[in-house]
Amino acid sequence: MEKMKALCKRNIAFPIFALFFLVVTLLHQLGIVNSYFMQVMMLACIYIIMAESLNILNGMTGLSSLGQAGFMSVGAYSSAIFTTYILHVSSLPEPLQVVAFVAATLVGAVMAAICGVLIGIPALRLRGDYLAIVTLGFCEVIRAIWRVVPADIAGGAFGLTGIPKLANFFWAFLFMILSLYFCRNYMDSSFGRACLAIRDNEIAADTMGIDCFRYKTIAFASSAFIAGVAGSLYAHLLSYIHPDVFSYAKSSDFLVYLYAGGVGSISGAMLGALALTVLPELLRFLNDWRLVIYGALLLCIILFRPTGLFGGREFAFLQLKTGGIRVFHVSTFTNWVKGLFRGEKRVKEGAGK
């Protein structure tokens, strides 16, 4: 109990997270929010994890990846095969099922990380657009592989069915928080700083004694690991996965979440994914106009706030020391809104002088 108190004191976010979780669960139990809403929340958690994973590559290390869904599918398939075909989880007693699920998630994450390293070693000799094309190719190759693997192992072109539904809001939320703190710890360490240095100026980083290749590979593996966790959650939440779910379109969804939220910012990735997952659901009453509004909103974000909603700022609760100058206050937002109305005038006055 004393330890708990100390933890709460050191990190104010901890009780807030716990409270949020309890409130949502309670509302669901009381029947105020329906299962559909809970499903959206769980998907939001999974997409937050994916946006965070992409942020390690695109935001921190400056490596463009278009194949994040590929890593997610590796995590999803390997964990699903692990629980469904290897452990036959449905026949196990319930406490063991939970253990099996956590183990499967780890298996999925590790498999994804191994893929990350295997892809990373040849691909990291490339930069920019070329690397992006290689990762895109990886995503498509993985998808094709799942199709040709015999149906009794991975479901083949029909997709893998009958995955036990082991993930719930608790697990999705917990893994989301864990990945958030993993990213925080990563960024705020010599590993994260090495990545930021490589992003800002690779030659300078190299001459400062940073082994660029090593740190890029670590970034690739870490990013793939988190994506694998998200994949496992996804498979055990929907209990059905199909190769086409993890297509290029999925990868670009994650990119949109990240860039709308603010690339390079952990808080930005989180809010971007949350907002853009929940928003289309809230717009359902607009029927066919839903995606038009969604697209228009995205366009507005990019036009009026090119650095993303967060513009490289971070929530104070993450207590980031690296780049700690960019703490997010509500005033940042209100000032920006005010600036939107005043901004043009100021530029004109300046030009007059």
Added chain:
Amino acid sequence: MSVLKADHITINFGGLVAVDDFDIEIEKGELWAIIGPNGAGKTTVFNMLTGIYYPTKGEIYVDGEKMTAKKPFEFARAGISRTFQNIRLFGGSSVLDNVKMAHTMDCHYGYKDMVFRGKKYHAEEERITKESMELLDLFGLADKRDYFATQLPYGEQRKLEIVRALATKPKLLLLDEPAAGMSPGEIDEVIALINRVHTEMNQTILMIEHHMKLVMSIAQKIKVLEFGRTISEGTPEYVQNDPLVIAAYLGGDPDAHA
């Protein structure tokens, strides 16, 4: 043993011999300068001494260790640190982070300590932050620690590059035109700064500089390059009076002055 020894290094770019038979041996505590007209190959020498280019012929030794065909980060780990002619700071990061990034290679905790934030992580991070702040303090940049590196004025960006290079605790510091683009007043500051780094911190330095007042007032030994070849070498007085050097800078017949 010499800190750095370049043993007759030559580099060709296609048919062009950019640097021909360059030879240098720097002892601990010395302050060397390389001068020469534009395009003489001075920065190419620096790029070879930091592993960015591999020499076509010849060997490089750092502290007696053979460094030929090693990568830039291995040169840095062996104790060679440099600044750049066109400033290459980590622009998207704060001033303090820039210096902390230079500490990456002497940060002794592993991946596990990073993920779980053990005692080792906290101890090392504290040490690195303290050392970085001390260094920034020494150069009067401590109160700008939270600025983005690109927000600093030009002169301070150059200064920060030197601080960042010093943060790797180099055996040899390479300065590529530390006074480029500075006003006469600022150049006096640069002279004082380099003097301080050299005498107070007992730092061995090799620099490239065009500004003659700076070079002649602080360098102990000078090497003069022209079209990739070394045309003169010695103390500032000797070099200043060498007819070959005068001819290289001012033109004319080198024999006429002899």
